[in-house]
Amino acid sequence: MGETLKLFGWKVSPYSHRVEVALRLKGVKYEFIHEDLANKSDMLIRYNPILKKIPVLLHDDTPIVESQVIVEYIDEVFDGHPILPKDPYERAEARFWARFIDEKVRPQVWMSCWTDGEIQKSFIAQAKESLATLQGRLEGKKFFGGDSIGLIDIMACSLALWYGVMEEVVGLNLLNDYPELCRWGEDYRNVEAVRECLPERELIVDFFAPRKDRIFAKKAPVYD
Amino acid sequence: MAEKEVKLFGNWASTYTLRVEWALKLKGIEYEYVNEDIPFNKSEELLRLNPVTKKIPVLVHNGKPLAESLVIIEYIDDTWTKGYSIMPKDPYDRAQARFWAKFADDKCMSAMYSVSTSSGEAQQKMLQEAREAFQILEQALGSKKFFGGDQIGYLDLAITLLAFWIPILEEIVSVSMVDNENAPLLKEWFTRILDVDMIKTSLPPRDKMYELSKQRREQFFSGQI
Numbered sequence A: 001m002g003e004t005l006k007l008f009g010w011k012v013s014p015y016s017h018r019v020e021v022a023l024r025l026k027g028v029k030y031e032f033i034h035e036d037l038a039n040k041s042d043m044l045i046r047y048n049p050i051l052k053k054i055p056v057l058l059h060d061d062t063p064i065v066e067s068q069v070i071v072e073y074i075d076e077v078f079d080g081h082p083i084l085p086k087d088p089y090e091r092a093e094a095r096f097w098a099r100f101i102d103e104k105v106r107p108q109v110w111m112s113c114w115t116d117g118e119i120q121k122s123f124i125a126q127a128k129e130s131l132a133t134l135q136g137r138l139e140g141k142k143f144f145g146g147d148s149i150g151l152i153d154i155m156a157c158s159l160a161l162w163y164g165v166m167e168e169v170v171g172l173n174l175l176n177d178y179p180e181l182c183r184w185g186e187d188y189r190n191v192e193a194v195r196e197c198l199p200e201r202e203l204i205v206d207f208f209a210p211r212k213d214r215i216f217a218k219k220a221p222v223y224d
Numbered sequence B: 001m002a003e004k005e006v007k008l009f010g011n012w013a014s015t016y017t018l019r020v021e022w023a024l025k026l027k028g029i030e031y032e033y034v035n036e037d038i039p040f041n042k043s044e045e046l047l048r049l050n051p052v053t054k055k056i057p058v059l060v061h062n063g064k065p066l067a068e069s070l071v072i073i074e075y076i077d078d079t080w081t082k083g084y085s086i087m088p089k090d091p092y093d094r095a096q097a098r099f100w101a102k103f104a105d106d107k108c109m110s111a112m113y114s115v116s117t118s119s120g121e122a123q124q125k126m127l128q129e130a131r132e133a134f135q136i137l138e139q140a141l142g143s144k145k146f147f148g149g150d151q152i153g154y155l156d157l158a159i160t161l162l163a164f165w166i167p168i169l170e171e172i173v174s175v176s177m178v179d180n181e182n183a184p185l186l187k188e189w190f191t192r193i194l195d196v197d198m199i200k201t202s203l204p205p206r207d208k209m210y211e212l213s214k215q216r217r218e219q220f221f222s223g224q225i
Helices: A014-026 A044-049 A067-078 A086-114 A117-138 A151-155 A162-170 A181-190 A203-220 B014-026 B042-048 B069-079 B092-115 B121-139 B154-173 B184-194 B206-221
Strands: A005-009 A032-035 A058-061 A062-065 B006-010 B030-036 B058-061 B065-068
Touching: A005 A014, A005 A044, A014 A067, A014 A151, A044 A058, A058 A067, A058 A151, A062 A067, A062 B092, A067 A151, A067 B030, A067 B092, A086 A162, A086 B065, A086 B069, A117 A181, A117 B184, A162 A203, A181 B030, B006 B014, B006 B042, B014 B069, B014 B154, B042 B058, B058 B069, B065 B069, B069 B154, B121 B154, B121 B184, B154 B184, B154 B206
Parallel strands: A005 A032, B006 B030
Antiparallel strands: A005 A058, A058 A062, B006 B058, B058 B065
């Protein structure tokens, strides 16, 4: 395989960010193609006809989709900063936590923000439990990956910026109860490879604030 | 007596547990099997080994526990490197296998569940979505014998539970989710995979699973679960 890398992404998306961090950690050059999610390009649909979503990584002319799948692919193909641990058990353990973040933390925090009444209380209780569990995994280390960021840190990126912004827009205050996670968030944001591809806070506010009511009604992102 | 090096906590009716058992069998790994009485009577040991999600299957290797069936399969392939190859060797093929396993779990499994727990017009809508999802899934198979090519691989292990459950649910709910119209090649694979010796001899009895599914569905509709 050659070395032409293109990333179809969207600066506001944490999933897009995950892939950029991985590419930057490896020090590989790529072209970022900005997608307007309210008006998806023909190229995006051609390269991801099944899900029609970003991010899509194009390696030469071959598309790879799904942010975690892409991150693992980047780790396997390119040398440099290891994203997954070398040891098979530690690697499996990292994948377990990546799954926990995507299947528990993410939907629970999201629904805590975008529901109300008794349903919201239930989601908040679940989110609190999951956040406490995730915080426990840090075990006082700088990053989930130890001294440097790895798969779990990348998959947890929403906790470092996006969730905080979302909570502020809807008037919720979950993350502040987890000081270790907040400390981790700051350390994550300060990693050079992360800083280079982290969106401005205002960009995320500008996405959520004007669409608040519509997102609340749909319980899912609205792009137009 | 020395504790077996590999121990698997699972349940006889859990096709997620079977995914792991098949991976162990393909590698020829000897293991001790512990049946857990889920969901209401989990052992102390299971809860200690998997305090995070408290679910089966859990594999314990040299005292170290792992949960999540697909994660465990990759671990098995990474650790016992001699013998049968479960994951593809090429990074792009591995990415594809992982993508399709996620698609099968996220879209196909949830579509199957939605069809069996809905009714009337809502069910018709869910059925249409399910049929489309399976039509897409067939792309991963194409004209190959198995998803893994000439022999079964990671994706076959991941998706076999669909081959087992779909026909049962189709009968209970009286719908058709996978047929010659939307996914003929996938339908053929269902028959082919269920006929593989290792799989055929380890699946739980169909009539028992039929009754269990019917019961669970009735409990769901009466608000018990």
